[in-house]
Structure formats: C-alpha cells, structure tokens
Amino acid sequence: MAHGPATGLSRWLFTTNHKDIGTLYLWFSFAMFMLGGVFALVVRAELFEPGLQIVDPEFFNQMTTMHGLIMVFGAVMPAFVGLANWMVPMMIGAPDMALPRMNNWSFWILPFAFAMLVSTLFMEGGGPNFGWTFYAPLSTTYAPPSVTFFIFAIHIMGASSIMGAINIIATILNMRAPGMTLMKMPLFVWTWLITAYLLIAVMPVLAGVVTMMLMDIHFGTSFFDAAGGGDPVLFQHIFWFFGHPEVYIMILPAFGIVSAIIPTFARKPLFGYASMVYATASIAFLSFIVWAHHMFTVGMPLAGELFFMYATMLIAVPTGVKVFNWVTTMFKGAMTFETPMLFSIAFVILFTIGGFSGLMLAIAPADFQYHDTYFVVAHFHYVLVPGAIFSITAAVYYWLPKWCGNMYNETMGKTHFWMAFVGLNLTFFPMHFVGLAGMPRRIPDYALQFADFNMIASCGAFLFGAAQVMFLFNVIATIRGGKKATAEVWENPEGLEWTVASPAPYHTFSVPPTVK
Amino acid sequence: MLKEAKRLSALLLGPAVLISMSGQSLAEEVERWGVNMTQGVTPMSRDIYDLHMLIFWICVVIGVLVFGVMFYSMIVHRKSRGAIPANFHESTKLEILWTAVPFVILMAMAWPATTTLIDIYDTDEAEVDILVTGYQWKWKYEYVNQEVSFFSNLSTPKEQIYNQAPKGVNYLLEVDEPVVIPVKKKVRFLITANDVIHAWWVPDLAVKKDAIPGYVNETWAYVEEPGTYRGQCAELCGKDHAFMPIVVEALPEEEYQQWLAGKREEAAILRELTNQTFSFDELYARGEDVHNRVCAACHQVNGEGVPPTFPAIAGSAIATGAMNDHLSIIIDGSATNPAMRAFGDELSEVDIAAVVTYQRNAFNNNMGDSVQPIDILKYKQGQ
Numbered sequence A: 001m002a003h004g005p006a007t008g009l010s011r012w013l014f015t016t017n018h019k020d021i022g023t024l025y026l027w028f029s030f031a032m033f034m035l036g037g038v039f040a041l042v043v044r045a046e047l048f049e050p051g052l053q054i055v056d057p058e059f060f061n062q063m064t065t066m067h068g069l070i071m072v073f074g075a076v077m078p079a080f081v082g083l084a085n086w087m088v089p090m091m092i093g094a095p096d097m098a099l100p101r102m103n104n105w106s107f108w109i110l111p112f113a114f115a116m117l118v119s120t121l122f123m124e125g126g127g128p129n130f131g132w133t134f135y136a137p138l139s140t141t142y143a144p145p146s147v148t149f150f151i152f153a154i155h156i157m158g159a160s161s162i163m164g165a166i167n168i169i170a171t172i173l174n175m176r177a178p179g180m181t182l183m184k185m186p187l188f189v190w191t192w193l194i195t196a197y198l199l200i201a202v203m204p205v206l207a208g209v210v211t212m213m214l215m216d217i218h219f220g221t222s223f224f225d226a227a228g229g230g231d232p233v234l235f236q237h238i239f240w241f242f243g244h245p246e247v248y249i250m251i252l253p254a255f256g257i258v259s260a261i262i263p264t265f266a267r268k269p270l271f272g273y274a275s276m277v278y279a280t281a282s283i284a285f286l287s288f289i290v291w292a293h294h295m296f297t298v299g300m301p302l303a304g305e306l307f308f309m310y311a312t313m314l315i316a317v318p319t320g321v322k323v324f325n326w327v328t329t330m331f332k333g334a335m336t337f338e339t340p341m342l343f344s345i346a347f348v349i350l351f352t353i354g355g356f357s358g359l360m361l362a363i364a365p366a367d368f369q370y371h372d373t374y375f376v377v378a379h380f381h382y383v384l385v386p387g388a389i390f391s392i393t394a395a396v397y398y399w400l401p402k403w404c405g406n407m408y409n410e411t412m413g414k415t416h417f418w419m420a421f422v423g424l425n426l427t428f429f430p431m432h433f434v435g436l437a438g439m440p441r442r443i444p445d446y447a448l449q450f451a452d453f454n455m456i457a458s459c460g461a462f463l464f465g466a467a468q469v470m471f472l473f474n475v476i477a478t479i480r481g482g483k484k485a486t487a488e489v490w491e492n493p494e495g496l497e498w499t500v501a502s503p504a505p506y507h508t509f510s511v512p513p514t515v516k
Numbered sequence B: 001m002l003k004e005a006k007r008l009s010a011l012l013l014g015p016a017v018l019i020s021m022s023g024q025s026l027a028e029e030v031e032r033w034g035v036n037m038t039q040g041v042t043p044m045s046r047d048i049y050d051l052h053m054l055i056f057w058i059c060v061v062i063g064v065l066v067f068g069v070m071f072y073s074m075i076v077h078r079k080s081r082g083a084i085p086a087n088f089h090e091s092t093k094l095e096i097l098w099t100a101v102p103f104v105i106l107m108a109m110a111w112p113a114t115t116t117l118i119d120i121y122d123t124d125e126a127e128v129d130i131l132v133t134g135y136q137w138k139w140k141y142e143y144v145n146q147e148v149s150f151f152s153n154l155s156t157p158k159e160q161i162y163n164q165a166p167k168g169v170n171y172l173l174e175v176d177e178p179v180v181i182p183v184k185k186k187v188r189f190l191i192t193a194n195d196v197i198h199a200w201w202v203p204d205l206a207v208k209k210d211a212i213p214g215y216v217n218e219t220w221a222y223v224e225e226p227g228t229y230r231g232q233c234a235e236l237c238g239k240d241h242a243f244m245p246i247v248v249e250a251l252p253e254e255e256y257q258q259w260l261a262g263k264r265e266e267a268a269i270l271r272e273l274t275n276q277t278f279s280f281d282e283l284y285a286r287g288e289d290v291h292n293r294v295c296a297a298c299h300q301v302n303g304e305g306v307p308p309t310f311p312a313i314a315g316s317a318i319a320t321g322a323m324n325d326h327l328s329i330i331i332d333g334s335a336t337n338p339a340m341r342a343f344g345d346e347l348s349e350v351d352i353a354a355v356v357t358y359q360r361n362a363f364n365n366n367m368g369d370s371v372q373p374i375d376i377l378k379y380k381q382g383q
C-alpha cells in the first residue's frame, strides 16, 4: 500500500498531498480570520462611542483597510481553496490534485505575502490606509511609502490564487472517476469549477491595476493622475472589473457547500440540481457586466447608469432560483438540526437578507442615498459573514469527522452557532439603520444621533469574536479525541467522500471508484 | 464606565419597551432612533424616498413568503416529529415560474427607477451655479459669476472630539461658513476635487456626487423650505475624512441676495487690508488663528506635525531659513509632495503674511522677522 506522511516539519513544508495542503490552507485561513477579526474589533472599539478614544484617525484607516484585505484575501479565499483541496479529489474520486507540486507552492507563498502585508503596519508612515478598494490617487500620489510592499503582497496573493485555480480546473476536468460525468458532479465541485474560471479571468486584472499604481508611484507614469493627463475613474473601472467577480468568488463555493449540507439533514435530494448549475453559471456571467454599480456616483453618463442598473437587477433572478431551490429541498424533508445544518439555514436566511439589500442598492437613484454609507457595510457583511464565513464554518463541522475521524462536540457546536448568530445580527443589523439615517462608512468618529446603534454593534462584534474562540476550542478538541465517527458520519449522506473510512486515509482512490 | 453601563442596559431593554408601546409613541421612538432614510426637502429626495420604500416593501413581501415556507418546513417537516422525507427533486414548471415571476417584478421596479434617474440627470436650466471643490479636508464653494468664494471648515472644537468637553447637538456636522442657497430655485452644483476623491453628500437634498480631480460632475437641487441641512464627505479621502462636513443653508431669495452682497463686501475689506501695515503682534495673533484653523490638520497645533507624513514646523529648515523659501512652499505648494498644496489662492495676503510670521516665531523658531501683506502681493506678482 501507499506510504504515509513524512514526519516533523518537513511533512508540511514539502508535502504534495492534497489533504495536507488543504489542512495548511484551512489553518492559515483561520489564523488570518483571527487577525482580521482583531483589526475589526479595534475598529468597533473605537466606534463604541462618539469621540476619539482609542486610536487616532490615521491608524483607524489602517485598521479598516487591513481588516478588509486580510478577510478577503487571507481568510475567505484560502479557506475555500483549502476546502477544495480536501474535498474536490475525494468528491470526484481522484487520488490527488492534478498538479501537486504547484499546489505546495501556491500555498507556501501565501504566508510570505501576508507577513509582508502585515509588516507594513510597523513601517514609517504606517500601512495601507486607503481602504481595501484602494482608490487612486489616495493610494498612489497620497499613499504612505509602504504602499509598494502592499502592491508586492497583492501580486503574490494573485499568483497563488491563479495557481490554485489552474490546479482545480485541471483536476476537475481531467481526474474524474469513470462514470463521474459533469452533470453528476456534486455542486461544490461545480461551483468551484466556475469560481476557478472567474479567478483566472480577474486576478490578472487586479495584478494589472496594482502594477499601474506601481508605475505611477515609481516610474513617472500618470495612469490615475489627472494632473498628468490620467484618469482616477479609470482606476475604479479596472478595480471593480476585478472586484465584482471577486465577490462571487467568495460566495459561489458557499452555494456549493450548503447545497451539500441541506439535502443531508433534510434527508431529501437537492431540488433542481440542473437549474442550480445553470444559475451558478449565469451569476458568473453576469458578474462581469455589473461592475460599475459600485460607481453610480462617479458621474457616468445616463446610458451607462441605466445599463449597470438593469444588469445588476438581473442578478436577483438566478440568485432567487438558488434560494427557492434550497427552500424546496427543505420542504417535506425530515429535518434535523445539527450544527452544520444550523449554519446552513442561517446562511439561507441571512444571505437572502443581504440579497434584498443588494437589490435595493441596485436601484441607481436610491443608491445615491445608500452609497458609501453603513447601509452598504451592512449589505456586504450580510452576504459575506453569514455567506462566506457561515458556509465555511458549516463545511468544517460537516466534514471535520471525515478529516480527523472524531465527532465534534455537538453542544459546543450549537453554542458556537447561537453566539455567532446573535452576535452577527447585533453587529450588522443596526448598520442598516445608521446607514439609512446618514452615517458614512470608514469614519472613526460620528455624529451623536448614531451613537446608540453603534454601541449595540460594537457589543455584538465582541460576542461574535468570542464565538470564534469557542470554535477554535471545539476543533482542537475534536482533532485530539472524541467519539469515533463512522465512514458515513451522517445519515445516508450523498457523495464519494462518505465511501472512504473516517478519518480519510492519507491516500484515497488510488484505484478509481466507478460511479453509476 | 458606569454611565456607559447604564446606557447599555437601557439599550438592551429597549426592544422590550418598544413592544409594549402604543403605535403613536412607537412611531416617535422610531423617529428618534433614526432608522430610515430621510424624505428630505426636495421633490427629488421624495421621489428617491418613495422608490426606496417601494423596493423595501417588495423585499418584505418576498421575504415573508420565502421565510414563511422555510419556517413552516422547519417546524412541521422535522424528523423528531416523525416526518417521512418525500423524494421529489425536480420540476421544470416550478423553475420556470420562479424565474419568470421575479423577472416581471424587476421590470415593474425598473420603470420608476428609470424615470427618476432621467429626472436627476436633467441638470439643464439651473438658476444658480455653485462650484464645489473638495480639499483634504474642507470644501470650497465658488458662486459662478458672483465673485463670491470661500472655504468651509469643520467648526467642532478639538476638545469635543477628544472628549475634554461635552459634545454639542451638531457635533461633527457644523462648519465655520455654510454654503448658502436660495429656496425655490434650481441650484446646480458643479463638483470637483483638488487632491484626492471626495464625495459631496447632503441626505436632505438626496444629492451625492463624487468630487474627482480632473472631473467636474454636475447635480442639482430644488429646495422648497428654508432651513439648515447637514451632510458629510462620503468618500474616504485620508486622515480627516470624518471631519469635513457640509452645511447647506437655504434662504428665501431676498435674504440670499443680501447674503451675497455681504460676502462681496467682506472680500472688498480683505483686499483693503492688503495695503495696510500691521504690527508684529497683530500678525502673530492672526497667524496663530490661521495656523490652527488651516495648517494644524497636518502640522498640528503645537507645530510638531505627524512625521514622516507631515513634517514639523518647529525647527523646520524652511520655517527657520530664507523667507522666500517659506513663502514659496506656502504660496506655490511643495514641488515634490502634493499633500502640501498651494495656499496662494486659498488664503488672503493678510492671512499668508500672518501665518508666515507666526510660524517663524512660534514653536521656539524665534526668527524675530515678519512679513507684510503687501510683500505677499509683490511676491505673487513677481512670479
């Protein structure tokens, strides 16, 4: 039989095993999640009351920027890549990823990128302070000197993502077990396949825009400098051409995860599998033609404004199809509410609320009032926290017994869920109100009428943070011991991953299974 | 801390109190907390508000339906109640239905949204034109063809921001000079920026437009009632993004004309001052005021700056060097760093003379020299 893992540090440094690399990605992501979370708590602590108490505005801006960058590029994206590494080969009956050495490389450049990014906080002039969207010229002509390191870090992250995406596409297209036709693939595999194409399409655009910044800063070009004949709005077009697909990169794999979990705990097959695939593909396509809805206030011509409004409204259609399919899957099932299911149900409800506020934001005239307020902050946290974060959490609880062979502690899992659920809603729901009432985003201090809701939001944020510590505790306890999990783990779950033992052997499907 | 604890417990009890309230006082309470978009004071802002409420209620109805089915299933179709799972998993009819119905709803939404947008974009035939320029971190207003122009700075004292004094009602939403507009006139705002991108936003007018260097964006407002309307910069623009509010004062036509005349007179007096000679103490005192108002955002009140981003004036080679270099960096701005912009047009000759005199003698710079407004004028003309 196949050999086992190497021992000691070299196992992790030199590994080409998809499970090891998946584990590395997931731990890295969790570490970044904690770090980005601490930055968020600094922000919430400052916003607990009106007035400047804890940090000065300069540092506050670095915290909001770093929070966004770390959560997007350090927490959410690597977590999904980690899940893909672990699950895609097991779901399609492949022995490993198609390009295992590149797999090792695409992970191991990440810690360097983030070490460099975080180190900018200690440099003269501080770290990036121009928001995670880094609009020029604030991020070029007016940026702190550390911006060059920020650009380099983004380049490395982009390279890592592109390599990961190539690997996933190569694996899915070439390594499926006999009989695993495309339309038999689990939705998680489908959503990741489409996500990987999005990544390959837009990460080079991101690399391009930061390179143009680099040129403006160091080599005398004026891409984004009006004084030199450049155009600051060009920056926003390029950024959001990357940025809008990017938000779907952070949500499509989540769709795949809940589409695996809900049927298991409803004990009923997923409703509308084919329509789910088509809806995912439509969302991916639409994501390329809606970018300027982030820019309704830059002064586009009326025709542009209308085009982007209509295209954006259209996204509600395939997204609605998904939600209806999930609800219909639950309808007439025989449900139980284990932790992964709780997180998935919360996903459907809260993501839908985020979708509603998204639809509101799509209405260009109304967006003139919503844009750059806390209403937007509420909106994207409703789609990202219960969307990406909850689905990742659900996935970890769902597959953890398969990964380490032990059942997690259900009581602690449920406590984690309820703390996170209450914390999240306390934090982000009031943001809708203060946003509508007129509070701009990215401000360290605010007018008095926003005080009460901000205080509630800050309390919620700390509760949410505490819940994640409990999560960490639960996961470590599960890895170290606990009730042994069966191969199936749950009641009749679907998928090849449940046909191998728990914990999954170091090498699975060395002989491909046959799928009927 | 005790005060906060009290407020916190009040907040947590709040929802319970709300539920037990009558409809009338509930509405008042909702008003006090500020949970919704303002209806504003222009026909446009009301259109936008209506649009906002329409889409909101559509979402509520869809939400009630979807979540209704979901909660029904979660309560009834649970294993613990002995539910037996069905096995259906496909229905083309249903899929078509729930693709088509939302599509129709969206079309219905798109119609009013489009007409409102077309309205907003109609900036023609304005009766008053005001050029609004965003600066780090203040706004400049120029009344086109009226020879009136001024800067508008945050007027909330630092002590309030740093919690050394109780905060006033309009904390962070007050300025030294509001922008004044006439009521019942179509006022067009031409919006641009001098350094980074800002956004000019006044919720009551439903106007939010990015102020972008190299662009002049247009928008307009027709205010019906006299009043004071407050807003803020809405696009992250650096350190003091939170501290560059907007105050619009809408006046009846007559008072507006009086105000314009008053402003022109002020400017004439200021030009007069250029020809006068001031004593050292007069310049120093005025300079202290200018420094704290205009320069301290970067160089700080104590002149220590925020190195390396913003250099200190205390002991600075330029402020303790040749007078012309000092004048040059203030009047023409820094040749290498756009953050130190040209103040030549922004400040009057008197103010420049004063602030130079102040900087050369305050913060232990003790140069002992001073400069007169007329010298500033000569310097400018000499260029």
Ligand SMILES: [Cu+2]
Pocket: B134, B135, B137, B197, B198, B199, B233, B234, B235, B236, B237, B241, B244
């Ligand atoms: Cu600004």
